Amino acid sequence: MPWSREEIAQRAAQELQDGFYVNLGIGIPTLVANYIPDDVQVILESENGMLGMGPFPYPDQVDPDLINAGKQTISELPQTSYFSSADSFGMIRGGHINLAILGAMQVAQNGDLANWMIPGKMIKGMGGAMDLVAGVNKVVVIMDHTAKDGSPKFLKECNLPLTGSDVTDLLITNLAVFDFQGDQPTLIELAPGVDLEEIKEKTEAEFIISPDLKTN
Amino acid sequence: MNKLKNSASEALEGVLFDGMTIMAGGFGLCGIPEYLITALRDSGVKDITVISNNCGIDDFGLGLLLQTRQIKKMISSYVGENKTFEKQYMSGELELEFNPQGTLAERCRAGGAGIPGFYTKTGVGTVIAEGKEHKEFDGVTYILETGLVADLSLVKAWKADDEGNLVYRKTARNFNPVMATAGKVTIAEVEEHVPAGNFDPDHIHTPGIYVNGFIVGTEHKKPIEIMTTREYVA
Numbered sequence: 001m002p003w004s005r006e007e008i009a010q011r012a013a014q015e016l017q018d019g020f021y022v023n024l025g026i027g028i029p030t031l032v033a034n035y036i037p038d039d040v041q042v043i044l045e046s047e048n049g050m051l052g053m054g055p056f057p058y059p060d061q062v063d064p065d066l067i068n069a070g071k072q073t074i075s076e077l078p079q080t081s082y083f084s085s086a087d088s089f090g091m092i093r094g095g096h097i098n099l100a101i102l103g104a105m106q107v108a109q110n111g112d113l114a115n116w117m118i119p120g121k122m123i124k125g126m127g128g129a130m131d132l133v134a135g136v137n138k139v140v141v142i143m144d145h146t147a148k149d150g151s152p153k154f155l156k157e158c159n160l161p162l163t164g165s166d167v168t169d170l171l172i173t174n175l176a177v178f179d180f181q182g183d184q185p186t187l188i189e190l191a192p193g194v195d196l197e198e199i200k201e202k203t204e205a206e207f208i209i210s211p212d213l214k215t216n
Numbered sequence: 217m218n219k220l221k222n223s224a225s226e227a228l229e230g231v232l233f234d235g236m237t238i239m240a241g242g243f244g245l246c247g248i249p250e251y252l253i254t255a256l257r258d259s260g261v262k263d264i265t266v267i268s269n270n271c272g273i274d275d276f277g278l279g280l281l282l283q284t285r286q287i288k289k290m291i292s293s294y295v296g297e298n299k300t301f302e303k304q305y306m307s308g309e310l311e312l313e314f315n316p317q318g319t320l321a322e323r324c325r326a327g328g329a330g331i332p333g334f335y336t337k338t339g340v341g342t343v344i345a346e347g348k349e350h351k352e353f354d355g356v357t358y359i360l361e362t363g364l365v366a367d368l369s370l371v372k373a374w375k376a377d378d379e380g381n382l383v384y385r386k387t388a389r390n391f392n393p394v395m396a397t398a399g400k401v402t403i404a405e406v407e408e409h410v411p412a413g414n415f416d417p418d419h420i421h422t423p424g425i426y427v428n429g430f431i432v433g434t435e436h437k438k439p440i441e442i443m444t445t446r447e448y449v450a
Binding site: 062067070083089123134166 | 317320325340387443
């Protein structure tokens with residue numbers, strides 16, 4: 001059984017370390033906040049100008065002046081701080097954020113990432129994604145292993161416009177986990193019931209297999 | 217000096233001209249100068265280049281200026297959730313320049329601080345880098361981005377004192393402080409005017425030197441784009 005959205009988020013949450021400052025992208029990455037291990041404390045950054053992002057507010061505590069980068073209403077915590085967009089991206093570009101988790105349309109074997117535009121469709125814009133992948137210390141990318149038509153999304157080269165070049169540190173799909181620390185991506189983990197043959201069949205990128213490959 | 221103006225139209229008097237560049241603070245609909253945008257619309261000023269992270273929604277915020285076709289060009293990082301925008305952009309009526317959000321913020325900061333350009337890693341290897349100077353520092357490649365200034369900056373703050381010292385509230389701060397520094401003229405819109413001496417000088421976010429005038433809005437609408445809540449658990 002491939003991992004569900006929630007299970008992908010749960011797997012990504014294992015990358016969080018105690019004391020980390022973390023930026024979570026929109027979509028599945030937002031769910032990661034639900035799976036932070038009990039013995040780990042992280043501080044969530046929202047790039048519209050907030051550190052120490054709390055959970056969604058109770059209905060009677062909604063405040064239009066308090067939203068996250070996905071424009072959702074949120075709440076503050078005792079350790080929360082607010083700052084300008086320039087300060088926010090200063091901490092992102094300055095390498096002060098330990099980890100970012102974001103979604104993707106395509107990833108290439110050299111770590112190139114494409115997640116902001118499809119030619120011919122209305123382009124909404126990159127928002128803060130290009131700054132995050134360029135500035136954050138470790139970039140964890142989450143996506144489905146294949147497109148809806150079954151074609152691979154983990155490729156030799158991206159054919160969509162890039163968000164960043166050679167920026168991916170870890171790729172988590174619904175089928176497997178790849179580490180980009182070496183010269184070539186390394187398959188380090190398989191989702192339950194997924195075998196090597198299936199990964200080879202559904203992956204265009206070249207990768208090596210970890211001697212410690214973890215099966216679930 | 218008391219920088220309080222009686223109305224948005226009074227605050228903008230003599231400042232507006234066709235073809236001008238205007239910065240507008242805000243992130244989504246959070247921290248946007250509602251009354252000043254409406255006054256811009258009513259003024260009829262046209263062919264504006266607007267520098268703002270987003271372009272409002274169809275019927276609120278900067279979306280109002282799209283309906284009246286007063287905007288010629290947008291410089292933004294994200295423009296989803298706006299059908300009018302999509303229609304005008306696709307038909308070629310509206311020009312659009314995408315900037316990565318951090319690059320946009322830093323361009324405003326640099327412009328306001330008299331810095332004509334800066335190098336950043338953001339966008340290297342992407343379409344954003346095309347045509348821009350590349351330079352290596354300690355083996356890492358960066359691209360040159362330029363500072364931005366505007367003929368007019370419109371910002372939203374929580375409170376102002378007579379001098380135009382500003383304090384923002386929560387995430388409604390966003391682009392407002394940097395844009396306040398980068399306007400040849402900056403007009404603020406606030407929810408409360410406090411007497412001089414009311415602020416702790418250590419807690420002022422934008423010093424009054426950047427603010428030419430401010431207005432007090434009576435009832436800000438502050439629409440919420442995406443309402444998300446949790447339930448009380450007994």
